[in-house]
Amino acid sequence: EPEVTQTPSHQVTQMGQEVILRCVPISNHLYFYWYRQILGQKVEFLVSFYNNEISEKSEIFDDQFSVERPDGSNFTLKIRSTKLEDSAMYFCASSEAEEGDYGYTFGSGTRLTVV
Amino acid sequence: AQTVTQSQPEMSVQEAETVTLSCTYDTSESNYYLFWYKQPPSRQMILVIRQEAYKQQNATENRFSVNFQKAAKSFSLKISDSQLGDTAMYFCAFKHWGSSGGYQKVTFGIGTKLQVIP
Numbered sequence: 001e002p003e004v005t006q007t008p009s010h011q012v013t014q015m016g017q018e019v020i021l022r023c024v025p026i027s028n029h030l031y032f033y034w035y036r037q038i039l040g041q042k043v044e045f046l047v048s049f050y051n052n053e054i055s056e057k058s059e060i061f062d063d064q065f066s067v068e069r070p071d072g073s074n075f076t077l078k079i080r081s082t083k084l085e086d087s088a089m090y091f092c093a094s095s096e097a098e099e100g101d102y103g104y105t106f107g108s109g110t111r112l113t114v115v
Numbered sequence: 116a117q118t119v120t121q122s123q124p125e126m127s128v129q130e131a132e133t134v135t136l137s138c139t140y141d142t143s144e145s146n147y148y149l150f151w152y153k154q155p156p157s158r159q160m161i162l163v164i165r166q167e168a169y170k171q172q173n174a175t176e177n178r179f180s181v182n183f184q185k186a187a188k189s190f191s192l193k194i195s196d197s198q199l200g201d202t203a204m205y206f207c208a209f210k211h212w213g214s215s216g217g218y219q220k221v222t223f224g225i226g227t228k229l230q231v232i233p
Contacts, residue, residue, distance in 0.1 A: 045220040103150050106160035
């Protein structure tokens with residue numbers, strides 16, 4: 001069964017450093033998303049991406065965040081200057097383009113720890 | 116704005132028994148999708164079941180079924196013959212169906228932690 005692959009599974013970074021979280025969506029999917037989940041809290045929408053541009057973003061997704069699809073297969077989330085409160089599980093997801101909606105396929109997540 | 120409410124923070128069920136997880140939502144839209152996602156200890160997010168709002172028939176997926184009450188804006192998940200592997204966090208989720216395509220965000224509830232007891 002096709003999978004969304006995220007790397008690394010765990011990243012530890014110093015406050016103020018830049019991090020790049022990587023995702024390889026399912027190959028025939030055209031819509032891509034990042035969500036995050038702070039420990040013990042609900043999953044929160046960050047950003048959606050389609051046709052090489054951001055479709056929608058939440059208030060969490062401020063100027064410190066950016067997304068890119070640099071080579072047609074990878075989909076990255078960059079946090080420019082990490083803060084302690086950025087510590088969370090980050091999930092990448094992708095979805096199909098056809099009519100109807102089958103929900104997302106999520107990756108297994110990257111646990112980001114900012115120290 | 117859509118909201119999703121899960122009022123049961125934790126539940127437990129004996130193995131092989133049936134359990135129902137509650138979810139209510141609020142929206143002014145008429146076309147939307149509802150989902151239940153499972154998050155086991157590995158923290159992966161796994162789609163369990165989905166329901167289109169325009170369908171009256173309740174979705175079923177093996178041991179998982181939903182009770183969708185559109186007028187009441189209720190979407191509960193029933194797990195029959197509970198198994199130890201069902202132990203997980205369960206998130207109810209809502210997505211508006213838009214003519215613009217599949218980029219609409221999903222709004223999640225806060226989750227219900229289900230423990231299946233041997």
